Amino acid sequence: MLAPALGSRALDRFGGRLGFIGLTVLYLLLIAACLGSLAREGELSFGRNPVANLLKTAEEFARPSFLDAWFGNTHLEYRSDDGTVLRTENRQTVERDYLAGLGRATWTTIRIATLGSLLGALLGLPLAILTARNLAAPRPLAWLAKGVLDVARSIHTLVFGLVLVGIVGLGPTAGILAIGLHSMGSYGKLFAEAIESLDMAAINAVRSVGAGPAQVFFNAVWPSVLPQFVSSHLYIWEFNIRDSTILGLIGAGGLGLLITEATSLFQWERLSTVLLVVIALVVSFDALSRRIRMALA
Amino acid sequence: MNPADCITLESVRCTAAGRTLLDIERLTVRHGERVAIIGHNGAGKSTLLRLLSGFLTPAHGQAYVLGHDLSRPLPAVELRALRVELGQVLQGLHLVARLSALDNVLIGSLGRVTGWRSWIRCHAAPELARAGSALEAVGLLPCAATRADRLSGGERQKVAIARLLMQEPKLILADEPTAALDPSATAEVCRLLRQAAAEATLITVIHTPSLLPLLAERVIGLKEGKIAFDLPIAAVDDQKLADLYRPETGNEFEPRQPAPRQGLIHVQEAFS
Numbered sequence: 001m002l003a004p005a006l007g008s009r010a011l012d013r014f015g016g017r018l019g020f021i022g023l024t025v026l027y028l029l030l031i032a033a034c035l036g037s038l039a040r041e042g043e044l045s046f047g048r049n050p051v052a053n054l055l056k057t058a059e060e061f062a063r064p065s066f067l068d069a070w071f072g073n074t075h076l077e078y079r080s081d082d083g084t085v086l087r088t089e090n091r092q093t094v095e096r097d098y099l100a101g102l103g104r105a106t107w108t109t110i111r112i113a114t115l116g117s118l119l120g121a122l123l124g125l126p127l128a129i130l131t132a133r134n135l136a137a138p139r140p141l142a143w144l145a146k147g148v149l150d151v152a153r154s155i156h157t158l159v160f161g162l163v164l165v166g167i168v169g170l171g172p173t174a175g176i177l178a179i180g181l182h183s184m185g186s187y188g189k190l191f192a193e194a195i196e197s198l199d200m201a202a203i204n205a206v207r208s209v210g211a212g213p214a215q216v217f218f219n220a221v222w223p224s225v226l227p228q229f230v231s232s233h234l235y236i237w238e239f240n241i242r243d244s245t246i247l248g249l250i251g252a253g254g255l256g257l258l259i260t261e262a263t264s265l266f267q268w269e270r271l272s273t274v275l276l277v278v279i280a281l282v283v284s285f286d287a288l289s290r291r292i293r294m295a296l297a
Numbered sequence: 298m299n300p301a302d303c304i305t306l307e308s309v310r311c312t313a314a315g316r317t318l319l320d321i322e323r324l325t326v327r328h329g330e331r332v333a334i335i336g337h338n339g340a341g342k343s344t345l346l347r348l349l350s351g352f353l354t355p356a357h358g359q360a361y362v363l364g365h366d367l368s369r370p371l372p373a374v375e376l377r378a379l380r381v382e383l384g385q386v387l388q389g390l391h392l393v394a395r396l397s398a399l400d401n402v403l404i405g406s407l408g409r410v411t412g413w414r415s416w417i418r419c420h421a422a423p424e425l426a427r428a429g430s431a432l433e434a435v436g437l438l439p440c441a442a443t444r445a446d447r448l449s450g451g452e453r454q455k456v457a458i459a460r461l462l463m464q465e466p467k468l469i470l471a472d473e474p475t476a477a478l479d480p481s482a483t484a485e486v487c488r489l490l491r492q493a494a495a496e497a498t499l500i501t502v503i504h505t506p507s508l509l510p511l512l513a514e515r516v517i518g519l520k521e522g523k524i525a526f527d528l529p530i531a532a533v534d535d536q537k538l539a540d541l542y543r544p545e546t547g548n549e550f551e552p553r554q555p556a557p558r559q560g561l562i563h564v565q566e567a568f569s
Contacts, residue, residue, distance in 0.1 A: 199393070199394055199395070201389070201390050201391060201392075201394070202392065202393035202394055202395070202396075204391070205391045205392050205393055205401075205404065206393065206404055206407065207380070208350070208380060208383075208385045208391075209380060209381065209384075209404055209405055209407055209408050209460070209464055210377040210378065210379070210380035210381035210382075210383075210407070210408035211377070211404070211407040211408065211415075212377060212407075212411065214416060215407045215411075215415050215416065218415070218416040218417065218418070219393065219396075219400075219404060219407065219415070219418065220393050223393060223395045223396055224393070224394070224395055227395070
């Protein structure tokens with residue numbers, strides 16, 4: 001009686017381990033295949049002189065344009081070939097204009113991310129209600145909603161943006177719609193999980209005193225779901241702030257536009273300034289949202 | 298059969314998946330009685346409580362609880378009306394985990410208070426004062442702002458009892474209210490439960506024989522879904538309990554062993 005049980009248990013354990021080893025081997029094979037095929041196609045090169053390029057780029061990045069304009073040479077002289085000064089440019093004035101533009105672009109990015117996230121949340125909520133398994137929506141509707149969410153999640157914001165720029169034209173509207181449509185997928189999934197982890201004990205507790213449906217909703221469902229909704233909203237909002245900095249690349253405006261400009265003109269100092277703003281934005285929003293999420297937990 | 302009694306059951310049978318869970322010829326509980334229901338696991342105790350609280354409709358027979366006819370599924374409005382007068386203390390966390398102890402006590406008033414105030418948990422001052430004194434009665438006023446999931450098991454049951462005080466039900470159903478509590482918390486919860494039920498009928502499902510005198514004047518033993526005995530507490534002796542808890546199949550199982558020693562025996566067996 002004991003021996004077969006022990007045997008099957010050992011087999012189970014061994015089998016589980018065998019499975020893990022098998023998966024690890026598969027994973028290593030995949031990596032080898034990726035590396036090997038790239039090497040055979042000669043695509044694994046780092047260019048002609050990566051070290052020198054790296055140092056040059058790093059040096060340019062180390063001098064963000066606004067620092068250079070104030071603490072480097074403040075005036076740029078345009079000279080003709082024989083050395084006469086044609087005109088002198090006050091770099092601080094130019095930089096001040098640029099920084100003002102940067103501020104406006106940042107505001108645009110924040111607006112795109114905020115409105116896009118709200119749109120995504122509003123679109124995602126009904127789909128989440130349809131897909132949440134414990135609410136048992138009609139099967140075909142649930143499948144349809146799940147399909148919509150999966151499609152939305154698998155298409156990148158940038159792709160949505162490119163398509164939408166063709167439809168609604170250049171500008172923040174395309175960005176807002178793109179962010180909204182893509183993050184609808186993430187919202188739907190997170191909201192559905194929040195609904196699925198509903199605290200049934202709480203609902204029964206409120207129901208057991210003879211509370212009506214509205215009272216059950218506001219006293220048991222709402223307190224259990226709201227913190228998770230807010231937490232997911234903050235999380236995706238924060239993600240969208242990062243995402244919308246890229247959207248400018250396709251003409252949706254905002255910080256991405258300045259990034260494209262700086263890279264296509266090889267103005268690494270300016271790119272450095274823009275990236276500093278992006279980092280500051282993301283880090284401060286992250287700190288803020290983490291505070292709020294901790295307080296809600 | 299007198300529907301004016303608190304509980305009247307007549308030839309009630311509850312079935313699930315072809316199995317008879319409960320088969321009661323006749324049971325009457327008058328207002329103000331204190332009844333304990335005992336029996337081994339699967340004897341139908343929880344089924345009986347679910348029947349009495351309107352969660353389960355009998356397949357057959359007549360069932361009246363507080364004047365409501367439960368032999369057919371109640372319409373939602375009448376079911377709510379029944380639950381307003383029916384207080385329940387269940388084992389485990391029977392509270393809203395994310396709300397404070399005080400808010401959980403205030404839930405007891407939801408049957409009486411309706412409208413927008415009960416939606417946004419903006420309760421009127423008299424209700425707040427009552428909830429505060431209910432918490433004080435169970436000795437938890439210092440924890441009023443603590444969230445229910447941060448309270449200990451005993452404190453949670455005390456909050457549930459404070460909710461009963463707030464609800465003022467006519468009938469209280471307690472399903473193993475002291476499960477997983479330590480002895481001192483058990484005694485405290487039983488004492489408070491008896492206080493809360495001073496004006497009400499109290500029906501308790503309980504496993505610990507030593508708690509019977511504390512919570513009941515009348516003991517109903519259930520076995521295989523049937524009433525094995527229905528006696529005043531004084532007439533219940535060790536032999537009756539042993540008979541009740543002895544399974545039909547009859548093996549080495551010793552039901553009257555005190556729980557800790559049983560645990561010890563298991564440990565010893567595991568190491569021998």
